[in-house]
Amino acid sequence: MNSIFEYFADIFHTVKSLLTGMKVTGRYFFSPGEIVTQQYPENRKTLKMYDRFKGEVIMPHNDHNEHRCTGCGICETACPNGTIEIIQARIDMPDGKKKRIIDKHIYHLGMCTFCGLCIKACPSDALAWGQEFEHAVFDRSKLTKTLNQPGSSIIKDIVE
Amino acid sequence: MKEVINLPVKNIEEEEYHINMGPQHPSTHGVLRLVVSLQGEIVKSLKPHCGYIHRGIEKMCEKDTYPQIIHLTDRMDYLSAHINNHAVCLLVENALEVEVPERVKYIRTIIDELNRIASHQLWWCSFGMDMGGLTCYFYGLRDREKILDIFEESFGSRLLHSYYTPGGLMMDIHPNFQANVKAFIKYFRKKIKDYDDLLTGNVIMQLRTKGVGILSREDAISYGVTGPSGRASGFACDVRKHHPYGVYDKVDFKEIMGTKGDTFERYMMRMNEMHESMKIIEQLIDNIPAGDYSAKMKAVIKLPAGEYYQRVEASRGELGVYCISDGNKTPYRMKFRSPNFSNLSALDHISRGVKIADLVAIGGSLDYVIPDIDR
Numbered sequence A: 001m002n003s004i005f006e007y008f009a010d011i012f013h014t015v016k017s018l019l020t021g022m023k024v025t026g027r028y029f030f031s032p033g034e035i036v037t038q039q040y041p042e043n044r045k046t047l048k049m050y051d052r053f054k055g056e057v058i059m060p061h062n063d064h065n066e067h068r069c070t071g072c073g074i075c076e077t078a079c080p081n082g083t084i085e086i087i088q089a090r091i092d093m094p095d096g097k098k099k100r101i102i103d104k105h106i107y108h109l110g111m112c113t114f115c116g117l118c119i120k121a122c123p124s125d126a127l128a129w130g131q132e133f134e135h136a137v138f139d140r141s142k143l144t145k146t147l148n149q150p151g152s153s154i155i156k157d158i159v160e
Numbered sequence B: 001m002k003e004v005i006n007l008p009v010k011n012i013e014e015e016e017y018h019i020n021m022g023p024q025h026p027s028t029h030g031v032l033r034l035v036v037s038l039q040g041e042i043v044k045s046l047k048p049h050c051g052y053i054h055r056g057i058e059k060m061c062e063k064d065t066y067p068q069i070i071h072l073t074d075r076m077d078y079l080s081a082h083i084n085n086h087a088v089c090l091l092v093e094n095a096l097e098v099e100v101p102e103r104v105k106y107i108r109t110i111i112d113e114l115n116r117i118a119s120h121q122l123w124w125c126s127f128g129m130d131m132g133g134l135t136c137y138f139y140g141l142r143d144r145e146k147i148l149d150i151f152e153e154s155f156g157s158r159l160l161h162s163y164y165t166p167g168g169l170m171m172d173i174h175p176n177f178q179a180n181v182k183a184f185i186k187y188f189r190k191k192i193k194d195y196d197d198l199l200t201g202n203v204i205m206q207l208r209t210k211g212v213g214i215l216s217r218e219d220a221i222s223y224g225v226t227g228p229s230g231r232a233s234g235f236a237c238d239v240r241k242h243h244p245y246g247v248y249d250k251v252d253f254k255e256i257m258g259t260k261g262d263t264f265e266r267y268m269m270r271m272n273e274m275h276e277s278m279k280i281i282e283q284l285i286d287n288i289p290a291g292d293y294s295a296k297m298k299a300v301i302k303l304p305a306g307e308y309y310q311r312v313e314a315s316r317g318e319l320g321v322y323c324i325s326d327g328n329k330t331p332y333r334m335k336f337r338s339p340n341f342s343n344l345s346a347l348d349h350i351s352r353g354v355k356i357a358d359l360v361a362i363g364g365s366l367d368y369v370i371p372d373i374d375r
């Protein structure tokens, strides 16, 4: 007698537990307001990343094509994996001294691990995070970027 | 006349044979290869083959300075990236005897717990999927997305954050952080009921997990199985409780313990831990003291020569960092005691004699992350 009772109790519990689970899926099925999918490529125009989003390392330039980089090379040392290469140039100052400036600030995006150490280490705040994240390219060499724009110069009041 | 060769007739049912599970198997959660020796459907023994994703992180640490090591630890157990970072930061801070601001300790504890919830959510997704319930995967990921959004707004990245630095944090938390976390806790308290309805109470899941893959307390200790998997066997190994770091000594939380040590118990440990983590966050989130987000550190960090060890409770168990310094700015040797490696070593022991389908469930309940095993 007891075992028959248990048998039916088992069936009851099984059906009940399965229905409980189905209730959850059913609820979401009939409440499309809870849809959370992002329509990514379609919403490109309106998509805005968070301010702190780490898309890539950039060097902000002002309207006069000026940046804050002195070419000191601290970011190159801070980077754990050799992503940054600093190529310096020397120019003659009017007073006869030679001054070191940045020639090329080369950034290998393909090697960057987005750790943020370069940005933190830079003494003159020349680097920042960019919001761009669609980095896929057909040729790997396109991932090597020069961060200081051609013809750019340093903002006057930056001192090392 | 043709000669007749009598091949010995083998009895298929009694013969042992080996199959490869992985390295590309969806339920090994990564590139892990298990050579399973089977007799019929019964697992006789099992040999894990590691190393498919070995990157030599320990060796790479020897050429990196201490702040640079942080970003490598992200890539071990990527699901508890913050907690891994915490281990190295604590090691450096304790070695230099730096007092980090109270604010930093609070923030780190909150973020560690958020990270633990996110990790357990993903485990729940994939455990459900291992058991054949694909729906779980979507619901779990949907809720994990909320935490990742908080992370993304505050630290800029979703998985590999490198947010802690020796001495403090990279930057202060985002102004919206506290409100977002509180909103998440409110949201997740409601949604976690779905988890129980969908999977915990499900008869099929219970029958497949109860009494399967039993790990006794003695074995848990001798294999060094820690974290939720170890606690399911009754091994009190919560580092947060027994060797508190951060502000864990100031908050009130239970060390979730089990007794049976079977797959279902390991499952329940993590479900209950999510509740505990939410409790910890609730106690801290409104009380973050004002102050600096980083202690003053020297530009070049050099540890005094000697040996150091630091452990933290990662979401899968005890993560230990052992460091030998010879006084330079890079460590002489860095060794990580990763929880997943020890947990995996018990897999052979607990899955002997179970059906091959249960092996998937047992593996899911141990919740291994392969990059942490191989490092």
Ligand code: SF4
Pocket: A057, A078, A079, A080, A081, A082, A083, A084, A111, A112, A113, A114, A115, A116, A117, A118, A119
């Ligand atoms: S973010 Fe890190 S890896 Fe990338 S360039 Fe800066 S220091 Fe190097």
Ligand code: SF4
Pocket: A068, A069, A070, A071, A072, A073, A074, A075, A076, A086, A102, A121, A122, A123, A124, A125, A126, A127
């Ligand atoms: S970006 Fe900053 S750290 Fe790097 S060379 Fe320029 S000034 Fe120096």
